[in-house]
Amino acid sequence: MPKAGLYIGVAIVIIIVAIVAGLVAMQQPAQAPAQEQTAAETTPVQETPARTPSPSPSPQPTPEQEVIKIGYLGPATKPYGDIAVKSIQLAIDEINAKGGVLGKKVELVVFDDENKPDVATTGFRKLVYEDNVVAIFGIHSSAVGLALLPLIKEAKVPVFAHGSVADQIDEQVAQDPGLKYWFRFNINASTHALIVYYPAKYIAEKYGFNKVGILYDKHAWTAAVVKKVKEVIQRDGFELVFEGTIEPGKTTSFVPHLTKARDAGVQILMVWTAYGDGKVLQRDYNELKPPFVLVQFDVVGMTLKQWDITGGSLPYQIFVFYNFPATEATQRFVSSYEAKYGELGFFYPPFFMYDAVNAWKEAVEAVGSFDGDKVADYLARNGYMGITGRWIFTEGHTPLFGPEYLATIAVQWTPEGETRVVWPPDVAEGEVALPPWVKG
Amino acid sequence: MYEILFFSLVLGSCYALMTAGFNLLLGVARIINLAYGAYMALVAYLYSGFSESMPVPIAAMLAMAISVALGTFGWIILRFIRRDEVLMIVVSLAIALLIEGALIWGYGPYQRVVPALVSGSLGWVSAQWLLAILVSVAVLAGYYIIIGRTVIGKKMVAIAENADLALMMGINPAKVYLFTTFLASLFASLASLMISPFLTVSPQVAWLYLTIVLSVSIVGGLGSVGGSLIAAFLISFAERFSAYYLDPSVEPFVPLLLIILVLLFRPQGILGRGATRWA
Numbered sequence: 001m002p003k004a005g006l007y008i009g010v011a012i013v014i015i016i017v018a019i020v021a022g023l024v025a026m027q028q029p030a031q032a033p034a035q036e037q038t039a040a041e042t043t044p045v046q047e048t049p050a051r052t053p054s055p056s057p058s059p060q061p062t063p064e065q066e067v068i069k070i071g072y073l074g075p076a077t078k079p080y081g082d083i084a085v086k087s088i089q090l091a092i093d094e095i096n097a098k099g100g101v102l103g104k105k106v107e108l109v110v111f112d113d114e115n116k117p118d119v120a121t122t123g124f125r126k127l128v129y130e131d132n133v134v135a136i137f138g139i140h141s142s143a144v145g146l147a148l149l150p151l152i153k154e155a156k157v158p159v160f161a162h163g164s165v166a167d168q169i170d171e172q173v174a175q176d177p178g179l180k181y182w183f184r185f186n187i188n189a190s191t192h193a194l195i196v197y198y199p200a201k202y203i204a205e206k207y208g209f210n211k212v213g214i215l216y217d218k219h220a221w222t223a224a225v226v227k228k229v230k231e232v233i234q235r236d237g238f239e240l241v242f243e244g245t246i247e248p249g250k251t252t253s254f255v256p257h258l259t260k261a262r263d264a265g266v267q268i269l270m271v272w273t274a275y276g277d278g279k280v281l282q283r284d285y286n287e288l289k290p291p292f293v294l295v296q297f298d299v300v301g302m303t304l305k306q307w308d309i310t311g312g313s314l315p316y317q318i319f320v321f322y323n324f325p326a327t328e329a330t331q332r333f334v335s336s337y338e339a340k341y342g343e344l345g346f347f348y349p350p351f352f353m354y355d356a357v358n359a360w361k362e363a364v365e366a367v368g369s370f371d372g373d374k375v376a377d378y379l380a381r382n383g384y385m386g387i388t389g390r391w392i393f394t395e396g397h398t399p400l401f402g403p404e405y406l407a408t409i410a411v412q413w414t415p416e417g418e419t420r421v422v423w424p425p426d427v428a429e430g431e432v433a434l435p436p437w438v439k440g
Numbered sequence: 441m442y443e444i445l446f447f448s449l450v451l452g453s454c455y456a457l458m459t460a461g462f463n464l465l466l467g468v469a470r471i472i473n474l475a476y477g478a479y480m481a482l483v484a485y486l487y488s489g490f491s492e493s494m495p496v497p498i499a500a501m502l503a504m505a506i507s508v509a510l511g512t513f514g515w516i517i518l519r520f521i522r523r524d525e526v527l528m529i530v531v532s533l534a535i536a537l538l539i540e541g542a543l544i545w546g547y548g549p550y551q552r553v554v555p556a557l558v559s560g561s562l563g564w565v566s567a568q569w570l571l572a573i574l575v576s577v578a579v580l581a582g583y584y585i586i587i588g589r590t591v592i593g594k595k596m597v598a599i600a601e602n603a604d605l606a607l608m609m610g611i612n613p614a615k616v617y618l619f620t621t622f623l624a625s626l627f628a629s630l631a632s633l634m635i636s637p638f639l640t641v642s643p644q645v646a647w648l649y650l651t652i653v654l655s656v657s658i659v660g661g662l663g664s665v666g667g668s669l670i671a672a673f674l675i676s677f678a679e680r681f682s683a684y685y686l687d688p689s690v691e692p693f694v695p696l697l698l699i700i701l702v703l704l705f706r707p708q709g710i711l712g713r714g715a716t717r718w719a
Binding site: 245249260280289 | 441443548550551555556639640683684687688692
């Protein structure tokens with residue numbers, strides 16, 4: 001090829017860039033597809049339009065005022081990470097407006113770990129040893145949490161996770177006092193099993209179903225989910241006739257899964273998915289209409305927007321949502337968040353992280369020090385009363401679950417695109433309606 | 441089980457449609473277009489984006505019009521480097537990466553559900569499934585008619601057989617290449633509109649589409665239209681049945697496994713003859 005060809009090739013690439021960029025710029029989506037979230041009326045909620053973390057700048061400290069840094073280590077460019085960062089920044093802004101912590105202004109340093117353990121370990125070292133942060137928030141992936149434990153032990157810096165729910169972490173933290181700096185502001189995987197199982201059990205007993213199936217992310221976070229749910233299925237005398245796995249973030253069609261479950265005779269299918277595959281499942285379920293009830297914990301599907309995201313594919317599907325108390329403090333948080341960042345999208349990360357920052361602040365002020373040991377000991381001993389409920393931690397530093405603490409509800413989508421609470425019975429707005437294609 | 445059978449048939453039809461456009465470019469213009477999958481992904485995103493603010497049929501037509509114009513216009517630029525196959529491959533790969541990057545930038549890296557063109561069902565069969573089969577059959581039939589019964593089709597065959605000789609016979613290759621690119625863009629756009637609602641799209645779906653197209657072409661035999669048709673259904677059935685009987689996570693490996701088997705035992709593909717005619 002003559003040289004002219006090379007020049008032309010380069011020119012072509014530049015032109016194509018301009019064309020594609022222009023085209024995409026004209027076609028900005030109204031929202032990222034995985035934007036989330038909120039539950040029924042009992043759940044204060046909203047959505048977030050931004051795609052990258054863009055917390056508003058903190059008030060600049062006066063020259064004479066010292067600054068203390070805290071870090072965010074998590075999937076900062078994913079929707080749930082983005083809104084977590086924003087809620088942390090909101091908490092920091094409120095704290096700084098009241099004079100900071102122990103007289104020091106708080107600053108946030110963000111590191112995007114992409115949910116990858118190797119990236120996260122680099123990020124942890126950078127935050128701790130270069131930025132000198134005194135606490136780290138975030139941590140979504142269980143694989144990341146497990147990879148960080150040795151580093152946390154060494155650094156003695158309190159860590160507040162909004163995900164990373166694997167039970168192995170609880171076990172290690174319970175057994176090793178050197179890991180006392182780890183706190184999960186989220187329920188663990190075993191509890192995730194139960195928040196789906198109990199609504200499913202309620203429906204099964206109501207309609208006389210006995211054959212159940214489970215479908216879950218092939219991922220570290222579901223190992224304890226599966227173990228626990230199998231345990232209770234066996235204990236309660238149900239028959240597990242189908243078990244399927246989801247390739248996280250990669251499943252393009254659920255036709256094989258649903259067909260297999262149908263052929264196995266499933267009457268209720270329980271689902272745990274956290275990486276955006278849920279919308280595909282929901283669409284295919286609606287297309288195939290297999291003769292079973294679908295009860296699911298879809299981390300990125302806990303939103304009223306899911307109806308539009310799936311093109312209205314949700315009739316009769318049942319979702320587990322977190323149930324935050326409609327207290328004045330909760331409403332104030334939602335109002336503040338929305339005033340600053342627009343509609344609040346994802347369900348739990350902003351609530352959990354807002355509480356986590358304030359829990360850290362309370363602990364620091366109570367012990368009069370940023371020392372990791374003192375802060376961790378205080379939190380483990382006293383917990384924290386936040387907008388989400390009361391955070392009391394177990395030996396493995398996972399929070400207690402229940403009406404006084406964190407709680408969930410099950411909501412069912414109607415054919416009209418509305419949701420209503422169907423479980424637990426004491427707060428239900430109506431009975432579970434069986435899909436017309438399911439025989440009760 | 442019958443859903444699996446029918447779904448395999450549906451996706452097999454879509455695979456055949458996808459590969460028709462790719463093979464057309466390869467056969468007539470001798471272009472190995474590695475941006476083909478990214479182009480399909482772009483169509484899916486355009487359609488999905490437009491459908492948020494306008495009726496689905498209009499969104500589909502608009503997306504198709506823009507993408508076909510873009511594909512054809514792209515040819516007008518790329519024709520200068522067509523004769524350098526290596527450069528062509530590199531440039532098409534660069535374009536694929538650019539499109540993927542642009543989609544990530546514009547829409548984020550998340551999965552996206554693409555709306556079906558038609559809703560409802562006939563019995564247990566989704567209307568979109570039926571539409572995909574009907575459109576694929578109609579387009580492939582149209583393709584054979586164009587190739588076998590029209591003047592431009594015969595010119596395409598002539599150039600595919602021997603471009604230099606065709607030129608000496610008074611055929612203007614530039615016009616034929618332009619029409620070929622238009623047709624390939626049309627096939628790719630239609631294929632994307634048909635298959636995307638069955639899957640979930642993300643910017644990385646470009647590589648899934650490209651893998652399928654290359655697999656079907658290689659397994660069927662480069663240059664063999666009939667072979668591609670057989671390979672499209674073979675791969676689709678193998679994917680679905682492996683997902684059903686083994687595990688869904690096995691599915692992505694099936695096309696690659698078939699490529700390896702074919703290259704080991706029948707390098708020319710199922711119906712490939714090593715012939716030069718590719719259209």
